[in-house]
Amino acid sequence: MRVEIWSDIVCPWCYVGKARFEKALDAFPHRDAVEVVYRSFELDPGRAKGDVQPLLRTLTKKYGLTKAQVHANEDNLGAQAAAEGLGYRTRDRDHGSTFDMHRLLHLAKEQGRQGELMRLLFQANFAEERSLFGDDERLVELAVAAGLDADRAREVLADPDAYADDVRADEREAAELGANGVPFFVLDRAYGVSGAQPVEVFTRALEQAWGNRSPIELSQQDDASV
Template structure:
């Protein structure tokens, strides 16, 4: 079973959704048969590589939200994240364009470390105040992930993986994704948002049962026991 997850590194609900999905997957009996692929998405492609201002400034000025409304949203999301074991610090978040970070995730995927890269980027952005648009930071992350240094360096001298990121974003539009996180199971089921772990569990089990139906073998009237007792022939 394949699960594709469209999300943005700069999306607080995407990290919460990741944790909730992982909780459901950990309890799924067939988790070893599940392939997870992270797909790129940008909530705001127009963000400059480095934004001169705080997350509060950004949402207030560029999104037109009242500062008090933003603060209330921060408090709600921070508490929700805490409930999932995450420690958000919106006052330390560095607003930056996530495009190159997505390219790094694609690079990490070629070395079997896509989820590790996604996890580190989300954690560093929301919990540790790292600048996900910084060449210095991304280079250091590539080193921490044991990615080849020359391939990481190519992200800043070429457009390598740019096409893949753009294709992910365009495909999201094509299948009707308007917000993230967005989970697609076997190209059949779509789950929008950071849903409760219970819903993810239900979707995983339903998708598995439909993809792997039990096929009856033999006679249906053979001796068996049920709630009302055992049959006697």
């Protein structure tokens, strides 16, 4: 069985949703027969690589929120992440383009290291002090930590066309499937789960997909992402 997960590295609900899905998957009796593939989705497509800003500024501008509202939302997200055993810095994070990260994830997919690179990118963005944006060598370090070759990672980052078509293809497919937000989970192209749902929802989806029973209704989450 194949599970495809559309997500973005700057999406906090993708970070939390990944942890919840993995808890369900770890307890699934057929875990070893499930292939998990991460698909590209940019919450801010077309953003210039050099456009790196404090997250607070991005959220107040994009959603018209006050500083207090942003901090309250981040505190809530921090609590949700902590409940899943995840680190989460609620203040002073940066925000920028994730296009290069998605290109590296396609490289990692070819080498069977996609899941590990996704984990490291999420951790770096949400839990670590050093910014993930505007520094190719930072991305190279994470790629190497995930098991990729440093020179090959640098080659990809230096060539803006490398894996660009793969990223855009993923994003077009998300639109065709009706996904206008992330995280979006598709199980065997028959069952869909939208949002960082509780572990029980993912468990039920896995069981239904495996048993080829009636499709579940699409579960929606109202929380806004970045």
